[in-house]
Amino acid sequence: MTDNQSKKILVCDDDQGILDVLTIILEKDSFEVSVINQGKGIQKRIREFKPDLILLDIMMPGIDGKEVTKILKRNQETSKIPIIILSALNNPDQMAQDIGADDFLAKPFDISDLTDKIKRYL
Amino acid sequence: MAKISQKPPTNLRQTGIPIADEMPWGTHFCQFYQIQQDLLDILIPYFKAGLENNEFCIWVTSEFLTKEEVLRVLKKNIPKFPKFFKSGQIEVFPYTDWYLKQGKFEMERVLEMWVAKHDEGLSRGFDGMRVSGNPFWIDNKKDWDDFASYEARINQVIGSYNLLVLCTYSLDKCHANEVIDVVTNHQFALIKRKRWEFIETAEQRQAKEVIIAQQRQLQTILDSAPALIFYKDKQNRFLQVNNACAKAMGMSKQDVEGKSAFDIYPRKQAMAFWKDDLAVIKSGKPKIGIIEPAQIKDRTRWFQTDKIPYRNEKGDIIGVIGFATDITERKTLEARKDEFISIASHELKTPVATIKAYTQILGRLFSLRDDPEPTEYLAKLEFQVDRLTELINQLLDISRIQYGKLNLIKEKFNLVDLVKDIAKDMQNITQRHSIVVEGGYQGKILADKHRISQVLINLISNAIRYSPKADQVIIKIFSDQNNVGVSVTDFGIGITPRDLSRLFERFFQAENRIRRSQGGLGLGLYLSKQIIKSHKGEIWAQSEKGKGSTFTFTLPLSLKS
Numbered sequence: 001m002t003d004n005q006s007k008k009i010l011v012c013d014d015d016q017g018i019l020d021v022l023t024i025i026l027e028k029d030s031f032e033v034s035v036i037n038q039g040k041g042i043q044k045r046i047r048e049f050k051p052d053l054i055l056l057d058i059m060m061p062g063i064d065g066k067e068v069t070k071i072l073k074r075n076q077e078t079s080k081i082p083i084i085i086l087s088a089l090n091n092p093d094q095m096a097q098d099i100g101a102d103d104f105l106a107k108p109f110d111i112s113d114l115t116d117k118i119k120r121y122l
Numbered sequence: 123m124a125k126i127s128q129k130p131p132t133n134l135r136q137t138g139i140p141i142a143d144e145m146p147w148g149t150h151f152c153q154f155y156q157i158q159q160d161l162l163d164i165l166i167p168y169f170k171a172g173l174e175n176n177e178f179c180i181w182v183t184s185e186f187l188t189k190e191e192v193l194r195v196l197k198k199n200i201p202k203f204p205k206f207f208k209s210g211q212i213e214v215f216p217y218t219d220w221y222l223k224q225g226k227f228e229m230e231r232v233l234e235m236w237v238a239k240h241d242e243g244l245s246r247g248f249d250g251m252r253v254s255g256n257p258f259w260i261d262n263k264k265d266w267d268d269f270a271s272y273e274a275r276i277n278q279v280i281g282s283y284n285l286l287v288l289c290t291y292s293l294d295k296c297h298a299n300e301v302i303d304v305v306t307n308h309q310f311a312l313i314k315r316k317r318w319e320f321i322e323t324a325e326q327r328q329a330k331e332v333i334i335a336q337q338r339q340l341q342t343i344l345d346s347a348p349a350l351i352f353y354k355d356k357q358n359r360f361l362q363v364n365n366a367c368a369k370a371m372g373m374s375k376q377d378v379e380g381k382s383a384f385d386i387y388p389r390k391q392a393m394a395f396w397k398d399d400l401a402v403i404k405s406g407k408p409k410i411g412i413i414e415p416a417q418i419k420d421r422t423r424w425f426q427t428d429k430i431p432y433r434n435e436k437g438d439i440i441g442v443i444g445f446a447t448d449i450t451e452r453k454t455l456e457a458r459k460d461e462f463i464s465i466a467s468h469e470l471k472t473p474v475a476t477i478k479a480y481t482q483i484l485g486r487l488f489s490l491r492d493d494p495e496p497t498e499y500l501a502k503l504e505f506q507v508d509r510l511t512e513l514i515n516q517l518l519d520i521s522r523i524q525y526g527k528l529n530l531i532k533e534k535f536n537l538v539d540l541v542k543d544i545a546k547d548m549q550n551i552t553q554r555h556s557i558v559v560e561g562g563y564q565g566k567i568l569a570d571k572h573r574i575s576q577v578l579i580n581l582i583s584n585a586i587r588y589s590p591k592a593d594q595v596i597i598k599i600f601s602d603q604n605n606v607g608v609s610v611t612d613f614g615i616g617i618t619p620r621d622l623s624r625l626f627e628r629f630f631q632a633e634n635r636i637r638r639s640q641g642g643l644g645l646g647l648y649l650s651k652q653i654i655k656s657h658k659g660e661i662w663a664q665s666e667k668g669k670g671s672t673f674t675f676t677l678p679l680s681l682k683s
Binding site: 015017018020021022024025028059088089090091093094107108109110111 | 464467468469471472473474475476477478479480482483486507508511515518531
């Protein structure tokens with residue numbers, strides 16, 4: 001686990017319950033975690049926090065996950081950061097592909113599936 | 123297709139006679155006269171209207187007028203008469219060449235002559251035929267009676283022909299008895315006292331009033347109906363529409379009637395309507411439940427329409443009758459409902475995701491301790507959470523299937539590997555049964571892996587659930603040249619033949635206490651069937667009560683490529 005210590009994950013989801021539980025899971029795996037509950041302001045947060053990976057919800061008020069992905073993937077500074085879509089929508093796989101995210105996970109998820117996916121990118 | 127905007131040929135003809143105005147085909151009427159001018163007053167405008175309205179005309183001459191005189195007065199009074207006469211649109215016969223052709227009056231022969239002329243007229247492209255005749259030559263009671271029965275016979279048959287018949291009678295030759303015969307044998311009589319008058323018997327007037335009242339009543343019924351009702355002719359022109367139909371089209375009845383769909387709708391839509399109409403006209407069979415959009419005042423409305431062949435009294439198809447319902451609201455509601463279920467399912471799954479994650483965190487914490495009890499309970503809790511997720515997904519799937527939105531995402535995969543993976547996963551939820559996989563299939567299939575997994579999970583969890591006392595579930599994979607299939611066999615409670623036939627219906631659950639206590643929405647098998655059907659495969663069940671059940675599905679191997 002020590003090799004995760006220097007790795008940072010940004011979680012973006014409008015549901016506080018999800019943010020809390022993901023923080024617990026990821027901190028147990030020794031990641032440094034930052035959470036943000038809306039798409040607005042995510043670029044500023046990325047500049048400050050400099051995440052190695054982003055877990056991103058789709059259905060959020062205001063700027064949704066689709067738009068966030070498009071913005072981040074268009075911008076040279078952020079385009080290399082892996083984005084894993086974490087959504088309760090049906091067919092998040094299709095959605096992730098369509099918007100150019102790196103991977104996806106359907107809610108509800110298995111913790112082991114989540115950590116497997118993260119490992120793949122870090 | 124040519125743009126058609128003139129009025130379609132109607133049943134109503136202009137008689138040319140002011141007091142008679144328009145009369146439908148099949149009108150048989152008479153006039154009484156005393157002098158030559160009386161005849162000319164009526165017959166000249168009568169034939170003028172016929173010639174100008176594309177009708178074949180036959181005038182059998184009578185007293186006061188020889189054939190030559192008739193031609194002379196017509197030429198004098200009708201512009202372009204020589205052209206009409208030369209083209210053969212009008213024929214004039216002396217009565218001796220018509221009624222008394224073979225020296226005496228024979229009803230059947232004369233009727234046949236009229237019918238032959240009528241058919242000749244239609245085949246030459248005329249809309250119908252108008253004629254005039256006169257029985258002034260009758261000089262005995264027997265001939266009069268024969269002629270009266272001939273007139274009565276005309277009344278019986280005239281309804282089937284495009285025919286107007288005007289008989290002229292000399293008042294000087296008719297006594298009261300005969301006047302009564304004449305008036306009763308005709309739909310109405312024209313007689314000149316100070317001016318021309320229109321005479322009907324009370325009986326005829328009553329009959330006509332009844333018909334008019336019936337027509338009005340029918341119109342009232344049609345106009346009160348919420349359904350959109352219309353008749354169209356074979357040229358796709360609206361003959362009649364009811365109030366609801368005119369309103370839905372955003373036009374007045376007068377504006378709709380006589381126009382074709384091509385005058386009203388964009389070409390592509392009109393073409394679609396026309397195709398349906400044509401199918402009904404050609405096959406003579408109704409088309410039920412056509413769902414089509416129509417552009418009305420720049421807004422798209424949706425209609426569900428039944429189209430039925432429109433037949434005349436002889437049974438020939440002369441057009442289409444349509445009954446339509448505006449289902450735009452329903453369509454909008456369906457879309458909204460789908461959206462609602464979509465959002466509801468998303469909102470439900472979000473807290474479920476959190477519950478599942480905490481359950482797993484707790485499971486990991488307890489697994490480090492010595493006490494197995496909490497771990498066992500947490501596994502059960504998580505199993506129930508997964509069931510809840512499955513139910514939420516099913517609801518969404520059902521809503522999609524209902525609107526035909528179950529989009530398959532096909533990929534190539536190894537079916538045997540998938541079955542083995544799922545069997546392994548499912549083994550975790552039962553200690554009692556061992557799940558056995560038999561048979562095999564070399565090669566990959568092209569299908570929606572996620573949906574096929576759904577079917578397998580549904581069949582295997584049913585097998586486990588409905589065989590609480592058995593210790594085995596057998597999954598068999600098999601193939602032939604055209605299909606690959608999977609069967610799932612349990613040794614449980616089985617299904618009655620009655621339930622077996624309804625198993626794949628929506629919301630069906632066998633009437634069985636054990637089953638009901640197992641919960642579920644009764645959607646699993648319905649969904650499985652829809653998924654297999656959308657892969658063009660088949661699914662079925664075999665069972666013996668008390669011994670167990672086998673559920674089998676097959677997928678066509680054409681899915682391979």
